[in-house]
Amino acid sequence: MIRSTLLALALACTASGLTAAPAMAQTPAPAAPAANETPLDTRADEVVAVLNGTIAPEDIFTQGFQAAVSAAQIKALSASLVDQFGPAKTATLLAPRNGNRAALEIRFERGIAKGAIAIDPGEDDRISELLFTSVDSLAVAGDTPEKIAADLAALPGSVNAWFGPLDGATPMIRYHADVPLAVGSSFKLYVLAALGEDVKAGKRRWTDVVPLTEQSYPSGQLQNWPKGAPLTLHTLASLMISISDNTATDQLIKELGKERILGLMGESHRNPYLNQPLLTTRELFVTKADKGLTELRRRGRRGDEDALIAYDALLNAPERPVTLEDVNAAFANGPKALDVEWFAAPVDFADLFAFMRGEADPEVFKIMAINPSATPAILANWDYVGFKGGSEPGVLNLTWLLTDKDGRDWILSLGWNNPAAVVDEGKLLAIAQRILLLPR
DSSP states (O other): OOBOOOSSEEEEEETTEEOOOOSSOOOOOBOOOOSSOOHHHHHHHHHHHHHTTSSOGGGTBOHHHHHHSOHHHHHHHHHHHHHHHOSEEEEEEEEEEETTEEEEEEEESSEEEEEEEEEEGGGTTEEEEEEEEEEEEOOOTTOOHHHHHHHHHTSSSEEEEEEEETTSOOOSEEESTTOOEEOGGGGHHHHHHHHHHHHHTTSOOTTOEEEOOOOOOSSSSGGGSOTTOEEEHHHHHHHHHHSOOHHHHHHHHHHHOHHHHHHHHHHHOSOGGGGOSOOOHHHHHHHHTOHHHHHHHHHHHTTOHHHHHHHHHHHTOTTSOOOHHHHHHHTTTSOOOTTSSOEEOHHHHHHHHHHHHHHSOTHHHHHHTSSOOOOHHHHHHOSEEEEEEEEETTEEEEEEEEEOTTSOEEEEEEEEEOTTSOOOHHHHHHHHHHHHTSOO
């Protein structure tokens, strides 16, 4: 599905199942050390062993926990964390600590996980709850751009990357930076740029109100709002960027016009033709959910004008309604028609940000900073952090605009496509965090 990527890697294992947990919880204060090792201390240490694969989950979790989260799931999630952050090293119980429950911190070789743990005295003090609310990368001694570039190159599929200043100086990391890949919802930066340019030119105001006429599919909220609901352009843009609201995006595309956005791509994109004809988010979902439409679009992009006419006619035909269930089914079995997407390379996003600095109203950068997708350590490392990401099965893009302490703009843009398998969001995000903590 097209959605904003997670703010940070989150793993939640509770007796009610696996859920996404809020990222970047506040660091709790250390609890007063106990005079003697307690069963809770012992189980916390055993979590380290489970993560490293030296103790079987069946040996330390309650039956209820294992009924909700299988041993195979626990092992797979543990292996993923160790793969991204290195071996688990230590477990520390933190306040609040209340009897058989406490806040928990697990330190990995290259990261730190924060969450909670609880045990059940009625089941031999086995673990009844284990929750990681955030897992953040640590600055790694000896980490280098060369090591990170090698890790990027080792990812399966196609990868591109660029981390460096926007002023033309040599980037610290550049890997296939001019190779366009599918970017998912990161294309919404072009919609934001066009709107910001119109506002700066006095053609529109952020306070302009438009009625809601479009309806797409999640992610977002506005797909459930009543038709005709009045919304300001600022609200639409903020929802589009901060929670990747697809209906907000399509409403702004309608207000601005597809040709307006394609025209802006002509000024700040090396291969704008890759995005012609421009898709709304709804059109992307509908196309991928219908093999016939997918093939018509492919033929049209190869120059078959009759196929393109037929595609346009069928795309919004009322007799061909596409339900959310249809869309979910289309994306349920891994990557789907990755040529039906929006495309950009890191150098394109660098050009776009340079364009926005000169031509867009400054409010666009405040909107990009609503959801910076950054840990506290990263936020402390930069004066400004703005973000937009995008993903669907087989597609992931993470793009940041950053300003250092000297007022110099930087970009980090990472892209990963794999038509053969779902890409690991946590793995790429962990690499991104390492990059954003590199000494400059």
